[in-house]
Structure formats: C-alpha cells, structure tokens
Amino acid sequence: MSGSLNAISRRFERSAAGAYDxxxxxxxxxxxxxxxxxxxxxxxGGGRPxxxxxxxxGTGAFTEKLTAAWPNAQLTALDVAPAxxxxxxxxxxxxxxxxxxxxxRNISFVRADAETWVSDAAPASFDLxxxxxxxxxxxxxxxxxxxxxxxxxxxGSLAFATFGPLTFRELHHSFEAAYAKRGxxxxxxxxxxxxxxxxxxMLADAGFGxxxxxxxxxxxxxxxxxxxxxSVKATGAxxxxxxxxxxxxxxxxxxxxxxxxxxxxxxxxxxxxxYDIILVRAAVPR
Numbered sequence: 380m381s382g383s384l385n386a387i388s389r390r391f392e393r394s395a396a397g398a399y400d401x402x403x404x405x406x407x408x409x410x411x412x413x414x415x416x417x418x419x420x421x422x423x424g425g426g427r428p429x430x431x432x433x434x435x436x437g438t439g440a441f442t443e444k445l446t447a448a449w450p451n452a453q454l455t456a457l458d459v460a461p462a463x464x465x466x467x468x469x470x471x472x473x474x475x476x477x478x479x480x481x482x483x484r485n486i487s488f489v490r491a492d493a494e495t496w497v498s499d500a501a502p503a504s505f506d507l508x509x510x511x512x513x514x515x516x517x518x519x520x521x522x523x524x525x526x527x528x529x530x531x532x533x534x535g536s537l538a539f540a541t542f543g544p545l546t547f548r549e550l551h552h553s554f555e556a557a558y559a560k561r562g563x564x565x566x567x568x569x570x571x572x573x574x575x576x577x578x579x580x581m582l583a584d585a586g587f588g589x590x591x592x593x594x595x596x597x598x599x600x601x602x603x604x605x606x607x608x609x610s611v612k613a614t615g616a617x618x619x620x621x622x623x624x625x626x627x628x629x630x631x632x633x634x635x636x637x638x639x640x641x642x643x644x645x646x647x648x649x650x651x652x653x654y655d656i657i658l659v660r661a662a663v664p665r
Contacts, residue, residue: 399463400438402613405599405654406512407440409540413511414444416591416660417538428452428506432530434493434539435459435513439467445509446471446486452506454486457493464488494519497526506535514541515572524585534665537587543655544572545596547611549644550636550652556643557635561628570616575657582661590661597654604637607652 428449436442436456445454458464468488489496494517508527517523527537547569558565573581575592582590601607644650 398613399466399615400440402610403438403440405597405656406437406614408597409656409658410441410444410511412593412595412656412658413441413509413538413540414448416540416593416658417445417507417509417536418448419591419660426506426534428535430505430507431455432505432508433457434497434508434510435516436467436488437463437512439470441509441511442467442471442486450485452485455489455505456486457489457491457496459490459492461490464490493517494523494526497523497530500526500530502529503532505530506532508535508537510539510541512540512542514539515570520573521581521584524581524587528585528587528663531663533663536660536662537582538658538660540656540658541578542570542572543594543657544574545653545655546572548653548655549640549650550607553636553640553643554632556639557632560635560639561632572655575659578657578659582659586663587661588664590659593658595656595658597656598651599654600649600651602649604640604650607650 429452431445431449431452431454433442433445433454433456436458439456442454442456445452456464456467458467471486493513508531514520524537531537550569551567554568555565575594579590579592601610640650
C-alpha cells in the first residue's frame with residue numbers, strides 16, 4: 380500500500396469508532412439516493428444482480444441497503460481501513476439488520492485498495508458495482524473505470540455517488556482570502572473533485588453506455604467553522620493538497636481563514652457549507 384493510501388486508511392481508522400456515523404449525515408442521505416438509483420436497474424429490466432461489488436463500504440450503511448434490496452445476491456464489500464470493515468461487519472451482523480442472515484454466507488468483507496483490487500479481479504464477474512462517497516479518492520479514475528467496465532457482465536451496471544467541485548467552496552474561498560492577506564500563493568486544502576461532464580466523458584471512454592447523471596447542491600449548517608472542520612475530519616475527509624512548507628504559520632493562516640469564512644458565510648445561526656452531490660448510473664451494453 381502506498382504512503383498516500385496508508386494516510387487515507389489511518390484517517391478512516393480513526394473515524395470508524397462512532398465518529399464517522401455521528402457526522403456522516405450527508406453520506407447517509409447520499410446512500411439512500413444511491414440505493415434508489417441502483418433499484419432503477421431492476422425497474423429498467425436489468426434484473427436482480429446475482430453478484431455485487433461495493434467499493435468503499437465504510438461502516439456498512441450502504442451495504443445494509445444493498446442486502447435489503449437483494450438479500451440473495453453474493454456481495455463483495457471492499458474498504459481500505461480494517462476498522463471500517465469491522466464496523467460494517469458488526470452492523471450487518473447485528474440482530475434485526477437486513478443483512479444479519481447474509482453475513483458469512485452471502486457477504487465477503489475484503490480489505491483492499493480498490494484501484495489495485497479491481498485490476499487483478501476476473502473479468503465479467505459482477506452484475507452490479509456500486510459505491511457511495513468513495514470515487515473522489517481515486518488517484519487514477521479513468522483507468523479504474525476501464526477496469527470496472529471489464530468486471531461487469533453484459534447488461535451490468537455501475538452506480539456511484541460522489542462529490543462535485545463546488546463541495547466546500549466556502550472553505551476554499553476563505554483559504555484563498557487568507558493566503559492573499561498574507562501575500563502568499565494560494566494552496567488547496569482538500570481534495571479536487573471531478574465535474575459531472577468529466578465523469579461522463581471518462582465513462583464513455585471506458586465503454587459504458589450513456590450514463591444517467593443527477594446533481595444536487597446541498598447547504599449544511601454548522602454552529603462554527605471549528606465544528607464544521609471537526610465534522611469533516613470525523614468523516615475521514617480532511618485530506619489536503621497543500622505542501623508541507625505551507626505548515627509554516629498554519630495557526631495564523633487558519634485564524635485568517637476562520638475570520639474570512641465567518642464574515643462571508645456566517646449568520647447568527649452559524650455558518651454554511653456546500654455539498655455538491657453527484658449520482659451516476661451507467662450500464663454495459665448487452
């Protein structure tokens with residue numbers, strides 16, 4: 380596992396012990412919408428998938444929805460963080476869970492870097508590949524989509540929910556203002572997200588049929604900037620593309636960022652943060 384993947388794994392390891400689920404309201408909503416998109420596959424004549432691959436199962440919230448929709452399907456659930464896999468296993472094994480009878484019989488939890496795992500998997504081995512709030516972590520999305528196309532049987536579908544480039548735009552604008560105030564070149568604090576059109580182009584290049592795309596801009600409220608950043612960190616999403624040299628004077632930079640954020644996007648009830656949610660479903664021609 381590369382150093383960057385180790386860092387991602389460590390972030391999600393720290394989040395698995397309750398903090399993730401307590402702060403993942405947006406991700407839960409995405410899971411619900413994605414489950415509906417996956418169900419469209421059945422309604423459109425795609426049939427019931429016999430084999431499903433889930434990429435980035437996290438604590439199992441979306442895994443549970445997949446097992447509820449298709450209790451007899453063989454499900455392989457991947458995640459890079461062992462603690463997340465343990466949390467998902469506990470969720471699905473708990474009494475009353477929709478997947479409690481399927482764990483160990485129909486569900487396999489696998490620790491893996493998804494981009495490596497899919498390149499080694501057998502072709503035409505899945506009917507449905509689904510992923511919630513994970514594709515934004517891919518380091519080589521174009522290549523990985525080609526691999527996912529290879530893994531799907533004719534008529535199979537890929538469905539995923541991810542974040543678009545307007546996500547946390549208030550935070551990025553506030554950092555830009557903080558850098559400008561100090562006469563420094565602005566650096567990115569957080570991931571860079573793909574436009575819907577880029578996903579569409581990459582899917583076409585990989586050999587998928589014309590995708591179904593939906594986009595939702597959602598504003599979330601937080602009491603303070605500190606509370607917002609704590610929530611982001613708790614969901615494992617506190618990656619930064621800023622160089623190590625940017626750590627110099629970081630405390631003052633964050634203070635300037637916070638003041639800018641509060642002045643531009645604050646109100647008596649707190650601050651707002653944008654989530655740019657993209658849902659995609661694409662099928663392999665029969």
